[in-house]
Amino acid sequence: MALYSRVSGSVGMITLQNPPVNALSAAVRQGIVDMMHRALSEPEVKSVVICGQNGKFCGGADIREFGAKMTGPPLVPMVHLIEAASKPVVAAIEGIALGGGLELALSCHYRIAHSKATLGFPEVALGLLPGAGGTQRLPRLIGVPAALDLITTGRHVTAAEARQLGIVDEVTDLNAVDAAVKFAQSVTGKSLDARRISTYPCPRPPDLDAIFERAMQQVRRSARGAIAPGTCVQAVHAAVTLPYAKGMERERELFSLLFTSGQARALQYYFFAQRAVSRWSTANGARWDTSKPRPVRKAAVIGLGTMGRGITVSLAQAGFSVVAVETQEQQLSEAKQAVSGMLERGAKRRGVPLAHDKIKYSCSVQAVADVDLVIEAVFEDMALKKTVFQQLSAICKPGVLLCTNTSGLDIDELASQTQSPELVVGMHFFAPAHVMQLLEVVYGPRSSPEVVATAMQMGKKMGKVSVAVGNCRGFVGNRMLKPYLEQAFFLLEEGATPEQVDQVLEEFGFAMGVFKVSDLSGLDVGWKVRKSDGLVSPASTGTSARIRGGSRYSPLGDLLCERGRFGQKTGRGWYQYDKPGGRVAKPDPWLHGFLEEYRAQHGLVARHIDHQEVLERCLYALINEGFQILQDGIAAGPEDIDVIYVLGYGWPRHRGGPMFYAGQVGLDKVVERLEHYQQIHPDVPGLQPCSLLRKLAASGNPAIHKWREVIQKPRSQL
Numbered sequence: 001m002a003l004y005s006r007v008s009g010s011v012g013m014i015t016l017q018n019p020p021v022n023a024l025s026a027a028v029r030q031g032i033v034d035m036m037h038r039a040l041s042e043p044e045v046k047s048v049v050i051c052g053q054n055g056k057f058c059g060g061a062d063i064r065e066f067g068a069k070m071t072g073p074p075l076v077p078m079v080h081l082i083e084a085a086s087k088p089v090v091a092a093i094e095g096i097a098l099g100g101g102l103e104l105a106l107s108c109h110y111r112i113a114h115s116k117a118t119l120g121f122p123e124v125a126l127g128l129l130p131g132a133g134g135t136q137r138l139p140r141l142i143g144v145p146a147a148l149d150l151i152t153t154g155r156h157v158t159a160a161e162a163r164q165l166g167i168v169d170e171v172t173d174l175n176a177v178d179a180a181v182k183f184a185q186s187v188t189g190k191s192l193d194a195r196r197i198s199t200y201p202c203p204r205p206p207d208l209d210a211i212f213e214r215a216m217q218q219v220r221r222s223a224r225g226a227i228a229p230g231t232c233v234q235a236v237h238a239a240v241t242l243p244y245a246k247g248m249e250r251e252r253e254l255f256s257l258l259f260t261s262g263q264a265r266a267l268q269y270y271f272f273a274q275r276a277v278s279r280w281s282t283a284n285g286a287r288w289d290t291s292k293p294r295p296v297r298k299a300a301v302i303g304l305g306t307m308g309r310g311i312t313v314s315l316a317q318a319g320f321s322v323v324a325v326e327t328q329e330q331q332l333s334e335a336k337q338a339v340s341g342m343l344e345r346g347a348k349r350r351g352v353p354l355a356h357d358k359i360k361y362s363c364s365v366q367a368v369a370d371v372d373l374v375i376e377a378v379f380e381d382m383a384l385k386k387t388v389f390q391q392l393s394a395i396c397k398p399g400v401l402l403c404t405n406t407s408g409l410d411i412d413e414l415a416s417q418t419q420s421p422e423l424v425v426g427m428h429f430f431a432p433a434h435v436m437q438l439l440e441v442v443y444g445p446r447s448s449p450e451v452v453a454t455a456m457q458m459g460k461k462m463g464k465v466s467v468a469v470g471n472c473r474g475f476v477g478n479r480m481l482k483p484y485l486e487q488a489f490f491l492l493e494e495g496a497t498p499e500q501v502d503q504v505l506e507e508f509g510f511a512m513g514v515f516k517v518s519d520l521s522g523l524d525v526g527w528k529v530r531k532s533d534g535l536v537s538p539a540s541t542g543t544s545a546r547i548r549g550g551s552r553y554s555p556l557g558d559l560l561c562e563r564g565r566f567g568q569k570t571g572r573g574w575y576q577y578d579k580p581g582g583r584v585a586k587p588d589p590w591l592h593g594f595l596e597e598y599r600a601q602h603g604l605v606a607r608h609i610d611h612q613e614v615l616e617r618c619l620y621a622l623i624n625e626g627f628q629i630l631q632d633g634i635a636a637g638p639e640d641i642d643v644i645y646v647l648g649y650g651w652p653r654h655r656g657g658p659m660f661y662a663g664q665v666g667l668d669k670v671v672e673r674l675e676h677y678q679q680i681h682p683d684v685p686g687l688q689p690c691s692l693l694r695k696l697a698a699s700g701n702p703a704i705h706k707w708r709e710v711i712q713k714p715r716s717q718l
């Protein structure tokens, strides 16, 4: 709702009240309309201030209302009522003015912002455009290029930048509401003719066509199939080419198109999913709201390779004191340089405070004796990690959390090496660890709720989105990757090429196809894991080479590794590169010839494989594993899996995540297609639909927020 009060005798104050972000719900919109009428009708009131309760102006339209039937006064007439007011209306912007909140502010005649406020049009991230005049008013106010930037990227600007751009009239370090009241008094009685943005002509730069062409190219490059950014460009184009009223009609038309799209539904689902994962629960009943994190001031990182360096940077930037340990002297000195470089780039590009003095380096593990938490990031080798955990358990002070960054080894086996297994938890960062937003917090059967809470909170302080997951081989992300990769290999055996598979996945929206990712991360990584699992046999050219443990196996990755083709690092992998370390993947005729030879050797006849088969086999195998993970209680809900895949594995956000996508396709359809492929490939267990998936499909494709009801029933019933 909105409260009305009278300040200093002549100022009518409208305060938005809808915690936590004063979103423009039906009640808030109704309140604003009613209170505006009241302020305009009271003769003593000479000007109006609009502000938000609890230091937040407004977080925009109430996203939770989008799925339901809209009630209350619409936003567009509301902003027109404010702009047309005969008394000056001043927006007092504290905290945030986002989306519809900024549109509300732009309809006011003046805007006063607190210096710590941020403003922006984040609608594009929800699959929408600013649909209450934002696309028509902003270019009129700040020009086309700046408006295009803000609206198509959704980036938030500081009050200082907003002042520079001309979005706000004044910035204050003092109380913005008091400043707005004073300002409102000072403009009482002044003409408002020049203050109504909708009446401004839209500036027409001479190179207008080129500006729009560039903007379209830019969004095509970065949007990866998302429709909202391009539609935002079209809406801004209408501001320049049409009179205001016609431009508003066009905005409405384009908004409706987006509003009813599957992409908007997916992005809005994802918005809430990313927030829902912080309300974690574990399979044995520990929960976010009953588990208290421990204080952590000083942390240690063991092993300063690729991951340890990024983790060190991330910890130091978050304000933790860090002891960084590396036993190899050469590695230690390289790591010091690399960490310094990362800190300096962070300071330069993102304004993160330089934190060199937060880090103490050592080549002895004894240096960790007084830390509160340790993150181990040594080689992925169980025997080595066990030794390190035994050492840590002996050296660290009592009560220290021992965390491992393993990509998939058994947390419980590591915990059993220590005197306090309840203090052991996985903190699985993603490379590069100082950039990637995802953290899988892996709890073992013995990890205490307090320890899970501490790791989750540490992640948050480091700017990560932390997702709590249970302990199993590969946890959630890497476990689901296995059937996806397997299908990609099998498709090569059956006649596809890496380029073809990658193209299908990139058209779907992945930033990179599976083979390009494999080249980037190094084929040797998976090879080492397969070797230690005993899967890589020296007889990989024999007839039994394509069967392991009774199931189909593709030795293609192993054969490439045997030939030294590790991907980008060696300049050859599934693709060729101009040199070792090269980044531009080019199709490799050698690889095509190799695949032909391989097929001939194994009696395989290449067939035409269409787009649909590539997509369905790769994605549905991955999705099926996701349902198995839910069934096993490794992830608490589909949101956890979706957030992991979007933030950690490049799943296109506008498709919501694999579990949401499965729901959109239709679970019955996913089951039907998996069964179809399983009939053709009976030796591939990953194609057998799991019982939870079947059960949900049979119960009529319930909406994704209802899946938990089925999952939480005793697992024996599945």
Ligand SMILES: CC(C)(COP(=O)(O)OP(=O)(O)OC[C@H]1O[C@@H](n2cnc3c(N)ncnc32)[C@H](O)[C@@H]1OP(=O)(O)O)[C@@H](O)C(=O)NCCC(=O)NCCSC(=O)CC(=O)CCCCCCCCCCCCC(=O)O
Binding pocket: 020, 021, 023, 059, 060, 061, 062, 063, 064, 070, 074, 075, 096, 098, 099, 100, 101, 103, 122, 123, 126, 128, 129, 130, 131, 132, 134, 255, 256, 259, 260, 272, 275, 276
């Ligand atoms: C605001 C934030 C920056 C705060 O961040 P932080 O402090 O980190 O807190 P969070 O954890 O993120 O959030 C706390 C809590 O608040 C919830 N929440 C946040 N914002 C909203 C919101 N806008 N609505 C509802 N709830 C919100 C959040 O979910 C958390 O709760 P929890 O999930 O329970 O944990 C940050 O939250 C943020 O960035 N928020 C999003 C801001 C945003 O994107 N705003 C834009 C909203 S869209 C908008 O404004 C649209 C418009 O431009 C106007 C459209 C015109 C409307 C016309 C509609 C007419 C319909 C016509 C149909 C046409 C179809 C036809 O023709 O048929």
Ligand SMILES: NC(=O)C1=CN([C@@H]2O[C@H](COP(=O)(O)OP(=O)(O)OC[C@H]3O[C@@H](n4cnc5c(N)ncnc54)[C@H](O)[C@@H]3O)[C@@H](O)[C@H]2O)C=CC1
Binding pocket: 302, 303, 304, 305, 306, 307, 308, 325, 326, 327, 328, 331, 377, 378, 379, 380, 381, 384, 388, 405, 406, 407, 408, 428, 429, 430, 431, 521
């Ligand atoms: N590289 C990646 O993309 C990811 C790796 N991981 C996991 O992170 C861990 C580390 O991986 P990377 O950083 O890639 O390995 P890396 O090979 O780059 O670095 C490992 C470092 O540990 C050091 N080391 C070995 N034994 C040590 C000891 N006893 N004490 C101190 N330092 C020691 C080595 O000298 C080396 O510098 C592994 O468990 C890996 O599975 C997790 C996520 C992603």
